[in-house]
Amino acid sequence: MNSEGANANDRRDRETGTLGKLVSLLDVVALADGPMRFTDILSLSDQPRGTLHRQLSHLVEEGLLEVDRDGRYLIGLRLLTLASRSWARNEFRAIAEPHLHRLQEVTGETVHLGVLRGVEVIYLDKVEGRQSVRMYSQIGNASPAYCTGVGKAALSSLDDAELAARIAGLEFRAYTEHTLGDASALLSNISEIRARGYAFDLEEHESGICCVAAPICSDDRHMLAGVSVTGPAYRVTSQKLQAWAPLAVAAADSIMMDMRNRMGPKR
Template sequence: MNARNEATSEGRDTGTLGKLMILLDLVTHAEGPMRFTDILALTDQPRGTLHRQLSHLVQEGMLEIDGDGRYSPGLRLLDLASSSWAKNEFRLVAEPHLNTLQRLTGETVHLGVLRGTSIIYLDKVEGRQSVRMFSQIGNASPVYCTGVGKAALSILPEERVTEIVGGLAFQKFTANTHTRESLLVEIADIRSGGCAFDREEHEVGIRCVAAPIWSEDLSLIGGVSVTGPAYRLTMERLAEWEAPVREAAKRIMTGMRIGLGPRR
């Protein structure tokens, strides 16, 4: 509908909730804590209104306000998210297969789902690591520069692909980042090959292989991937792992059939 706006109701019709979600997004994705006035400037609402909305969010624990009147995301979000993550069906089904894949390759394994025009990471398994996990989970990355994203696009019907790709703003992350045209070409390749590769398209020095995962009715679309540093993941290496990655994807799909709409 509207290509760009700062923080106005983005088309959907969700009444009061929609307005509150905008605030929540604003504060949650901000650099740091925001003052009342900062938010006021970005939302352009009457002060009385904004004040009430913020206090409601604070009362519910979705936001927090410190002694200096600065708003930050509230702990309730963590509570809700952790419990929703813990019982997410797709993730639960995929978990053992991600572990297997991780052990086999020794590299980092990701599970992601397509959400609008981004990929959201649902899980991540690293090798012997002291690194944070949560850091990546829940993050939204653009479809066009992640293996999982491209894999996901490859199983969509042509018209949906053009629709999604048409709406993207292609930011150049590396010399290899796709343009609209090159992306469309590669998607055709992936469709025939069954696997997507990330050839340092998002971050220099990082490569990955990904295979798509989808439910019959396309209500669930995502992928698994193996990611690692280019010096270890030579293109030959990636090619070797194509088979196991596809195998993992296949097994996850088989696992999902049970829980997902058996009829249709």
């Protein structure tokens, strides 16, 4: 390789490293429960104080982060705008959207669309029920797949080998007294989900919140997702969950059919 090519590679390596560090900082702030002070970010960063200050200043200048009146960092409007446009242009989300609204209309409860990423489910869309209930799920949030209806439904589409590989070494945190405690319990639950075609979350991730969910997958199994109907346990009885199960399955099937028609090979 000539010197010009070597210099170009070195420059790309430096730029990639810098970009990676900036993205990591965005992750730290975006995933925090609230605005973060500089010292909080410093404690989670491997950057020297001066370097970290410069990087945060660059992100603020670009509108990716903001600083509130107390000097704390939070996500900037520019990043929120980019995220909003990304969600709006997501083809899978666009395909699913009318089916989500129909499911919400017939059940009256909140409907979620989530996609599996590793051992987590990322919420792509949410249609609030007629009586909105405060819950953790928000578009863009990630939740453990093993204790959420959408996550377990998506996991059920994996073959046995891939499922075992993904949950190997997984730490099972007890979010509630109903959370599945280990891999054996999860595998048993997945077997039941495969047999009946839908999953339940019976206060496993959030106390007082229940749901029924159906799996969605592309023909090549490259994308695994799920759709759910969710509501408060005091209102959503087991009878209601059972009654909504075929509705969730029908919505998932309709989404998959539209995926084949609109995202399949073009001739």
